[in-house]
Amino acid sequence: MKTDPFKEYIKASEPSKAIKGYAWSTAIGLQAVDGLKTSKYLIDKAIDNIEGKISIKEAQNLIDAYYEEKTEHSVDEERTEEADKVSARIAELLSETAFSFSPAEYISIHKKLFNGLYKYAGKIRDYNITKKEWVLDGASVTYGTASELKASLEYDFEQERNFSYKGLSMDETIHHLAIFVSRLWQIHIFGEGNTRTTAVFFIKYLRTLGFSVTNDIFAENSWYFRNSLVRANYTNIPNDVYKTTEYLEIFLKNFLLNKNYELNNIDMLIKK
Known part of the structure; x- marks a missing residue:
């Protein structure tokens, strides 16, 4: 907007x-x-x-x-x-306020959001996908393989559920959260609507960790959020491009810590 x-x-x-x-x-x-x-x-x-x-x-x-x-x-x-x-x-x-940290909750959110709009609302995709990305100059992230989506999702949830934030600095916490959400998004278990589903799930999960977020960062920078997820999951060694969570981390610092870093999509653009 x-x-x-x-x-x-x-x-x-x-x-x-x-x-x-x-x-x-x-x-x-x-x-x-x-x-x-x-x-x-x-x-x-x-x-x-x-x-x-x-x-x-x-x-x-x-x-x-x-x-x-x-x-x-x-x-x-x-x-x-x-x-x-x-x-x-x-x-x-x-x-x-109701929320459950589980793959079932994640899938349920997709169904609630897209029921009646997508015939596959709440269903795990059974085909492989690629998507041309502006920020990658037309290249695509490598998304999860259709046959391994459920296992990949369950693995990421198990890893996060067993992770302890105790003793971490806030920078370390932000870094870990960036890794978690970027991996969750990269699986791309649905045909469409992955970013919106991931964002809603992630916001609700952050509340269970004690973060109180009532700002307009997502409203004004949702495209930056998506592009930062893309950059966190793309590597092209011949072109000296490597996946990085740095852009996602500054987004999260603005979102969770009320920092004021500039969020410019053009900074993430890769040119071949």
């Missing part, structure tokens, strides 16, 4: 408005990772929810009804519909 209509709510003195403002701001901002934009109607319903005029469920029902009334859908309208519906679902998930 070029102008965040929820910024005033995030900074509001009323905790309930700040939490809702953060949830909606982040939810809408995350659509940028897939080049999606929400409608004005969604923004209006979000503000009504923040102001306490309607519940999050009522907002979702109104959005669903809004699109059910449309008899024709262009490709652009379908993309906006996805952005609106997924934003409302993310806002709901980020407003909830």
